[in-house]
Amino acid sequence: MTAITSPKTPPAAARPRSGYWQHLKHVMADNPVTGLAFGLFALFVLMSILGPALVPYDPIVTGVGPALQPPSGTHWFGTDHLGRDVFSRVVAATRLDLLISVSAVAISFVIGSVMGAFAGYFGGWTDRITGRLVDTIMAFPLFVLAMGIVAAAGNTVENIVYATAIINLPFYARMARAEVSIRRNVGFVQAARLSGNSELRVLFGHVFPNTLPPMMVQISLNMGWAILNAAGLSFIGLGVQPPTPEWGIMVAEGANFIISGEWWLALFPGLALMLAVFTFNLIGDGLRDLVDPQRRT
Amino acid sequence: ATSDTAVVVFGGTVNSLDIHRSGTNRDSYQVAINCYDRLVTFGTKTLDDGSLSYDYDNVEPELAESWEISEDGTVMTFTLREGATFWDGKPVTAHDVKWSFDRAVSLGGFPTVQMKAGRFTSPEQFEAVDDRTFRITLPFPSKLSLPDLATPIPIVINATVAKEEATDDDPWATDYLHRNPAGSGAFKVNRWDPGQQLVYERNEDWASGPKPGFQRVIVREIPAQSTRRALIERGNVGISQNIPNKDAKELAEKSGVKVVSTPIENCIYSLCTNLNFEPFQDKRVRQAVAWAIPYQAIFEQAAYSQGVPMWGGIAGVDSIAWPQPSPYDYNLEKAKELLSQTDYKDGFDVPLSFSLSHADWAEPAALLIQQGLGKIGIRTTIEKIPGANWRTIALVEKKLPLHMENFGGWLNTPDYYFFWAYIKGNLFNSYNYGDPEMAKLVDETLDMPMDDPRYAPNVTRMIEMAFEDIPRIPLWQPTLNVAMSPDIQGYEYWFHRQMDVRPLKPA
Amino acid sequence: MNEISKGIPLLDVQHLSVDFSTRNGIVRAIDDVSLQLAKGETLGIVGESGSGKSVTSYAVMRILDRAGSIANGRIVYGGMDIHKAREKDMRDLRGREISMIFQNPRAALNPIRKVGQQVADVLIQHSQATRSNAAKKAVDMLRAVKIRDPEKRFHAYPFELSGGMCQRVVIAIALACRPRLLIADEPTTGLDVTTQKAVMDLIVELTHEYDMATILITHDLGLAAAYCDRLVVMEKGQVIETNDSSALFHNPRQPYTRQLLKATPHKDSAVRDLLSPELQAKAMPLPESGAIGEPLLVVRNLKKQFGKPGAEEGHLAVKGLSFTLHQGESLGLVGESGCGKSTTSAMIMRLLDTTAGSIEFLGEDISTVSSAKFAAHPLRGKLQMVFQDPTDSLNPRWTAAQSIGDPLSRLASGMKRAGRETRINELAELVGLPTHLLDRFPHQLSGGQKARVGIARAIALEPRLLILDEPTAALDVSVQAVVLNLLEDLKHRLGMSYLFISHDLNVVRLLCDRIMVMQNGEIVEEGAARQLLDAPTTDYTRQLLAAIPHPPETAEGHARP
Amino acid sequence: MSLAIKSRRVGMRLLQAIPTIFGILVVCFLLTRALPGDPAAYFAGQMADAESIEAVRKNLGLDKPMPIQFVAYVGDLAQGELGTAISTGQSVTSELATRLPASLELTLGALLLAFVIAVPLGVMAATRPNSWIDHLCRFLVTAGVSLPIFFTGLALMYVFYYLLGWAPAPMGRLDLLYLPPDPVTGFYTIDALIAGDWEVFRAALAQLALPLITLTLFVLAPIARMTRAAMLQTLGSEFVRTARAAGLSGHRVLITYAFRNALLPVVTTLGMVFSFLLGANVLVEKVFAWPGIGSFAVEALVVSDYAAVQGFVLCMALLFVGLNLLIDVIYTLIDPRVGEES
Ligand SMILES: Nc1ncnc2c1ncn2[C@@H]1O[C@H](COP(=O)(O)OP(=O)(O)OP(=O)(O)O)[C@@H](O)[C@H]1O
Numbered sequence A: 001m002t003a004i005t006s007p008k009t010p011p012a013a014a015r016p017r018s019g020y021w022q023h024l025k026h027v028m029a030d031n032p033v034t035g036l037a038f039g040l041f042a043l044f045v046l047m048s049i050l051g052p053a054l055v056p057y058d059p060i061v062t063g064v065g066p067a068l069q070p071p072s073g074t075h076w077f078g079t080d081h082l083g084r085d086v087f088s089r090v091v092a093a094t095r096l097d098l099l100i101s102v103s104a105v106a107i108s109f110v111i112g113s114v115m116g117a118f119a120g121y122f123g124g125w126t127d128r129i130t131g132r133l134v135d136t137i138m139a140f141p142l143f144v145l146a147m148g149i150v151a152a153a154g155n156t157v158e159n160i161v162y163a164t165a166i167i168n169l170p171f172y173a174r175m176a177r178a179e180v181s182i183r184r185n186v187g188f189v190q191a192a193r194l195s196g197n198s199e200l201r202v203l204f205g206h207v208f209p210n211t212l213p214p215m216m217v218q219i220s221l222n223m224g225w226a227i228l229n230a231a232g233l234s235f236i237g238l239g240v241q242p243p244t245p246e247w248g249i250m251v252a253e254g255a256n257f258i259i260s261g262e263w264w265l266a267l268f269p270g271l272a273l274m275l276a277v278f279t280f281n282l283i284g285d286g287l288r289d290l291v292d293p294q295r296r297t
Numbered sequence B: 001a002t003s004d005t006a007v008v009v010f011g012g013t014v015n016s017l018d019i020h021r022s023g024t025n026r027d028s029y030q031v032a033i034n035c036y037d038r039l040v041t042f043g044t045k046t047l048d049d050g051s052l053s054y055d056y057d058n059v060e061p062e063l064a065e066s067w068e069i070s071e072d073g074t075v076m077t078f079t080l081r082e083g084a085t086f087w088d089g090k091p092v093t094a095h096d097v098k099w100s101f102d103r104a105v106s107l108g109g110f111p112t113v114q115m116k117a118g119r120f121t122s123p124e125q126f127e128a129v130d131d132r133t134f135r136i137t138l139p140f141p142s143k144l145s146l147p148d149l150a151t152p153i154p155i156v157i158n159a160t161v162a163k164e165e166a167t168d169d170d171p172w173a174t175d176y177l178h179r180n181p182a183g184s185g186a187f188k189v190n191r192w193d194p195g196q197q198l199v200y201e202r203n204e205d206w207a208s209g210p211k212p213g214f215q216r217v218i219v220r221e222i223p224a225q226s227t228r229r230a231l232i233e234r235g236n237v238g239i240s241q242n243i244p245n246k247d248a249k250e251l252a253e254k255s256g257v258k259v260v261s262t263p264i265e266n267c268i269y270s271l272c273t274n275l276n277f278e279p280f281q282d283k284r285v286r287q288a289v290a291w292a293i294p295y296q297a298i299f300e301q302a303a304y305s306q307g308v309p310m311w312g313g314i315a316g317v318d319s320i321a322w323p324q325p326s327p328y329d330y331n332l333e334k335a336k337e338l339l340s341q342t343d344y345k346d347g348f349d350v351p352l353s354f355s356l357s358h359a360d361w362a363e364p365a366a367l368l369i370q371q372g373l374g375k376i377g378i379r380t381t382i383e384k385i386p387g388a389n390w391r392t393i394a395l396v397e398k399k400l401p402l403h404m405e406n407f408g409g410w411l412n413t414p415d416y417y418f419f420w421a422y423i424k425g426n427l428f429n430s431y432n433y434g435d436p437e438m439a440k441l442v443d444e445t446l447d448m449p450m451d452d453p454r455y456a457p458n459v460t461r462m463i464e465m466a467f468e469d470i471p472r473i474p475l476w477q478p479t480l481n482v483a484m485s486p487d488i489q490g491y492e493y494w495f496h497r498q499m500d501v502r503p504l505k506p507a
Numbered sequence C: 001m002n003e004i005s006k007g008i009p010l011l012d013v014q015h016l017s018v019d020f021s022t023r024n025g026i027v028r029a030i031d032d033v034s035l036q037l038a039k040g041e042t043l044g045i046v047g048e049s050g051s052g053k054s055v056t057s058y059a060v061m062r063i064l065d066r067a068g069s070i071a072n073g074r075i076v077y078g079g080m081d082i083h084k085a086r087e088k089d090m091r092d093l094r095g096r097e098i099s100m101i102f103q104n105p106r107a108a109l110n111p112i113r114k115v116g117q118q119v120a121d122v123l124i125q126h127s128q129a130t131r132s133n134a135a136k137k138a139v140d141m142l143r144a145v146k147i148r149d150p151e152k153r154f155h156a157y158p159f160e161l162s163g164g165m166c167q168r169v170v171i172a173i174a175l176a177c178r179p180r181l182l183i184a185d186e187p188t189t190g191l192d193v194t195t196q197k198a199v200m201d202l203i204v205e206l207t208h209e210y211d212m213a214t215i216l217i218t219h220d221l222g223l224a225a226a227y228c229d230r231l232v233v234m235e236k237g238q239v240i241e242t243n244d245s246s247a248l249f250h251n252p253r254q255p256y257t258r259q260l261l262k263a264t265p266h267k268d269s270a271v272r273d274l275l276s277p278e279l280q281a282k283a284m285p286l287p288e289s290g291a292i293g294e295p296l297l298v299v300r301n302l303k304k305q306f307g308k309p310g311a312e313e314g315h316l317a318v319k320g321l322s323f324t325l326h327q328g329e330s331l332g333l334v335g336e337s338g339c340g341k342s343t344t345s346a347m348i349m350r351l352l353d354t355t356a357g358s359i360e361f362l363g364e365d366i367s368t369v370s371s372a373k374f375a376a377h378p379l380r381g382k383l384q385m386v387f388q389d390p391t392d393s394l395n396p397r398w399t400a401a402q403s404i405g406d407p408l409s410r411l412a413s414g415m416k417r418a419g420r421e422t423r424i425n426e427l428a429e430l431v432g433l434p435t436h437l438l439d440r441f442p443h444q445l446s447g448g449q450k451a452r453v454g455i456a457r458a459i460a461l462e463p464r465l466l467i468l469d470e471p472t473a474a475l476d477v478s479v480q481a482v483v484l485n486l487l488e489d490l491k492h493r494l495g496m497s498y499l500f501i502s503h504d505l506n507v508v509r510l511l512c513d514r515i516m517v518m519q520n521g522e523i524v525e526e527g528a529a530r531q532l533l534d535a536p537t538t539d540y541t542r543q544l545l546a547a548i549p550h551p552p553e554t555a556e557g558h559a560r561p
Numbered sequence D: 001m002s003l004a005i006k007s008r009r010v011g012m013r014l015l016q017a018i019p020t021i022f023g024i025l026v027v028c029f030l031l032t033r034a035l036p037g038d039p040a041a042y043f044a045g046q047m048a049d050a051e052s053i054e055a056v057r058k059n060l061g062l063d064k065p066m067p068i069q070f071v072a073y074v075g076d077l078a079q080g081e082l083g084t085a086i087s088t089g090q091s092v093t094s095e096l097a098t099r100l101p102a103s104l105e106l107t108l109g110a111l112l113l114a115f116v117i118a119v120p121l122g123v124m125a126a127t128r129p130n131s132w133i134d135h136l137c138r139f140l141v142t143a144g145v146s147l148p149i150f151f152t153g154l155a156l157m158y159v160f161y162y163l164l165g166w167a168p169a170p171m172g173r174l175d176l177l178y179l180p181p182d183p184v185t186g187f188y189t190i191d192a193l194i195a196g197d198w199e200v201f202r203a204a205l206a207q208l209a210l211p212l213i214t215l216t217l218f219v220l221a222p223i224a225r226m227t228r229a230a231m232l233q234t235l236g237s238e239f240v241r242t243a244r245a246a247g248l249s250g251h252r253v254l255i256t257y258a259f260r261n262a263l264l265p266v267v268t269t270l271g272m273v274f275s276f277l278l279g280a281n282v283l284v285e286k287v288f289a290w291p292g293i294g295s296f297a298v299e300a301l302v303v304s305d306y307a308a309v310q311g312f313v314l315c316m317a318l319l320f321v322g323l324n325l326l327i328d329v330i331y332t333l334i335d336p337r338v339g340e341e342s
């Protein structure tokens, strides 16, 4: 035995496995705002799963009540111009809105960060081409680009998702590039090379996971932004097709009723939208803490 | 705005000051109306509700002091008004009229098509006999010729000015007139900020009609509908043109705003079943669809009960009034029974499309139709299609199986409507309806005077066929709604649905 | 107290405790610290990392983080209660009465402000100069800290200056207003040996000239003893011993002090001598220097050019290096910062492509395989490396076990998962890493533990050649001692050859049979370790040797050879 | 020496912009061609028959293969010819010339206002991290960015115009009573000042207020967040500690030392914020009947107006490239390190 250092080591089996669950609890308890955000997020997820089954009225059936009724005991959020139940619609819309934002952000995160990671890691031509590509996308006012894509490809949910994904791409590409390039020659990367990791493995096994914490903040911001973007598209008539309930379209339609005094049409979906974006924005720090091993104790 | 200035707001945009130019949009026609004169115009009548409307049956002089139509009805001779001058002071001559008419039939596109409706197709038909006498020769007599001269297209342009600006590439001075109107009309364009506003200034020397009540009229473009409503409610503007039905209904009940809602002649909001789509080739399927529509609910929720119902009429056709209610009503039993006789007992899937720019009425209507059709097993998915695309696939390519449409003809005769909407290949027959009998009837009737003994039976038969074959299912006749501050009066409804600012005056 | 009797203390710290509120509750960083400093006196505070040296000095300046607060005790400076003073008075005091110099001079300067301006800012703030003559006075100050061409350097930005120059600017800022007390917090860490000496000499010279009292904070006992009148030893937030320098060296009262003294390498110490007596007792005896075997690594005419070849910016970092390393041999490579040591090692490790020359390893020229492809080369596992900074070299997202297991899962292809687990445990035991730490992330490990993980990873594949690029530079002396001993043991147990890179000659001497001295990308001297150090033949080597601080002999001092 | 390096860097940036602009041209060209509408059908006007549509198509050169169309397009561009916007009937150049100032007045105004509000907020939050003021700032700016911008706009209009009557009628850039000032910059407010016409200035400003606030609310968050993060970092840095240890006044430490360093990352986000603003403009212009370039673009897109869309995008791209260049120059001015590395 190496005699110089031989602390009493407990048997290997006794290693405690600090679970992710534990860590989540810790992160949530640590910052009340984060805890709240996670709670709200869970609520939204729950609503998107169970919502359509729980709502009192069918969200797309017209005339479940008299048209344009203010909020009441039977229709909590009132009814819209076609006599649909606003509450049911707001709840039922959760699924689609989450779907749009989560899938759009997921796509842009995966593609964007892989692009950026390659650019940052290998540099040279990869970097130059990616850089120009990203510049090209960024040079469009992003909302207008989304409009163009949706107008060109047709306003289906998939196209809205793709358009949103494309305009979010540059953020991830740039961020991944920056985060990867500052790490491409740090000690643990060199060590990984010495351990016989191929370049790709070094990139995706060692470098890339370390860029996740700041990315999480970006993801959370973008999820909120994606919903707003879809709402904006709805406002200019390029949103999802009716009668699908979607917050953006509901606010956009309801906006026409504000002046005539039927405020509930825009307000409730607007509040839901705001709460969702708010949650996404707040959840960022928590997500970062969650994926950051430094925050583990 | 002071008492000599009126402010009009609307949701569209004026994209040209020249109605003949290709690409000029509908909102720009108002320039032709307010700034140019035609040879003739329509008179005015008072409707049942006390509001004013143009009178199709009463053609009156505008630039032409008088006219004569030859015995055989093929030669029309107009005598121009003495003292009528263009804005630059030059008298209006028959040469100007000829140049202008030549231009309208030569430029192609919409002006040419509209001229053709009045049987004006070639410059040879127009002749300036002398400075004040203008003659038109028709290939055959038509009841549409004279009224067509009162539409916004056959305007009289200051040919001297225009010719000066014409070039070899642009012999009709479209570039110049696009920005610089040169007319003899009641108003001049004082200022045009495209995308923002158009300011009319009264032509104090106008000879072709009574002096307009306002010295200045500002037409502002306000894209957001709720902004327009706020503006008129707050009294910041004088007139809000073409307001939504809901606003019309609600504002009518408020003090401080006057609302005039006039049913748009000759216009029907309809659901069209495309005969190129297999299930709709079976007449019974189309009829089943017509029986499965919750008309009343649509009328209440999409039209806020503004307009004239076009369903639930009597079984036969006993009048030639157009539009008239179809015999269909909401009757699921009948619909199901009809459908069960066909190959599509279990229904089918079909997209239900409408144009984005019609969304205000088409969307709620489509949603209700969707539910109605769902009850007889026809499953629809709703498609909202943006403007440019709409024209192409709906009207030009005629590819949409089931769609909402809103055609209304300018010339107020049923046969004219049928010509555009029921003859195969014509623009507003977006559903590929083509029946030889209908074609023959329309062809016979289109130019026939209305007092011809064959006229009424022909039209009756057309209407019968339209209801029997029902490719176009009428929903309701819409209204044109205008909100006004009480300080303004004199508003008159016109078939072209643009704001004629000439008769407006301060209260 | 005899020390204080010299005069009334300039600074009197009494029973000082400082608390930090953290995520995990209140942490007491220093506890009941008392120290006194007379006018003109130089006091050294020594102790290992985290012992509270910096916090003590921050408390004196009252520039603790927002989270920190003085929980207890009093600080009196020149009769004024610092812990009770108003912030405005404190601001006036800072810079004018008490000044401070920090570690890492480059970071201590505003990167986007001209250095002269930064000196002038302080002068103006303390009304030592007006706007009109501030520039001139600042230049004088730069001249005083021996910056060449001060008029021109006035307009330089920090990034345009070398580390040593930056430290001089920092000193100029600290001394601009002729304070009566200077606190230097590790002023020379991160600088290379020669610069380190120049900077220390400058501080001493100026403090004498200005008649200042000085607190020198360092973990280098040798350095402290060489420059201070009196030393305070801190451990875990407490002062455990205070004494005159030489007294402390000759007669350390506390075991901890003794241990520190022992662990500091001397000219004559052997590697086992650095260990504490307990560990020493347990250590196995070292065999006589192993027999030198066949040549293992033959480097010929190795060159590295950065930038485009031929371009004027192109910089030849390694200029035709040739040497041979035999089996079982430890070869030291020393030289000042930037001379090309890391570049050389990276090329040998095949992390960096060569510009010219050959690297023959186990008889095969590996310089022909590009660095990007070498991962798949059969010799990859035979060539391993231990990095300078143990923190930086561990993936922060991986547990210790994952890091150690990485080379095994990549290169030991036959090994099953279970086998790997066993091997990881074996390795951990081999390097003396308690196995319960294997599931920890790097930030949950101490420096020494991290170093062990790095070493375990490097030896996992039983390499033939291990390059050690300044493996202990970031570690405390006592940890360094343990790591050096570990390396020595491993070498004998596993029969590896070492290429040991360092700029600390005392450390190299402990471990190496042969030493090469490198300057500016070239080898200027080479020879057997002892011979080269005792009788250097080049000026450069002599200069390097002279830069090593010479503390007084300890009581248990070793017999001179 | 360093000046030469810096100007070379700016030159490099310009060169780099060329492929970007070319890329934009291609993307935009392809995008417009992918738009489903048929401009020939649209351009031919109502009731046009197939024949006249074909004629129009030929006229517009749309019957040619795509690559040839692209070459023709680039050729026209090289001569400064952007074509005619079908939807508005104006040449794209003149459209841009009249509408761009309107949008820029709004966008730059919002950028400035947001900067002026958000930066101090961020600094304040950073100097007191996790205090109630920090939380309040975070809450406020997040709330601002959480609402759909058209909703914010409408709500503001509803309250301040419709209910309270404080704001003037949302009818574009200037109330009907006033004539626009002589164009110098195209910004009504500035032009009015140049002309010395206070009343017009006040009127223009009053019209500007609501849309400006709407936009500002939307971009407070990114700027404030960035400022806060950057400030926290610089405040925790060693040179700030050194400056404090040297007894520099709180003000000097905060501004000259911490803030100026923190400004660097903030400046780089401005490019992104600007892009956000231009996108948001599209919606705000619609709500407030603002005759800007955004509403123009929306209309053009909806009717497949190739020339207009292309002209708009090109203009935006140039603007963006220009802005980034400006940011680069600013960056170079405040950061001496730029251009030294690499
Ligand atoms: N901002 C802080 N928050 C919490 N704890 C702190 C903070 N700053 C210092 N500490 C704690 O105070 C103790 C003493 O730290 P200090 O920086 O004084 O050590 P040091 O002796 O200067 O070490 P080094 O040689 O590494 O500089 C450490 O254990 C550290 O954990």
Ligand SMILES: Nc1ncnc2c1ncn2[C@@H]1O[C@H](COP(=O)(O)OP(=O)(O)OP(=O)(O)O)[C@@H](O)[C@H]1O
Binding pocket: C306, C307, C315, C317, C335, C336, C337, C338, C339, C340, C341, C342, C343, C344, C503
């Ligand atoms: N990637 C690179 N590009 C350009 N120059 C480099 C690069 N890496 C190192 N150099 C230069 O090569 C020279 C040698 O650097 P190297 O890192 O090998 O020095 P070192 O002896 O290890 O110094 P230290 O003791 O500070 O680690 C230095 O002048 C350095 O600036």
Ligand SMILES: [Mg+2]
Binding pocket: C053, C054, C055, C185
């Ligand atoms: Mg310290």
Ligand SMILES: [Mg+2]
Binding pocket: C341, C342, C343
């Ligand atoms: Mg090195």
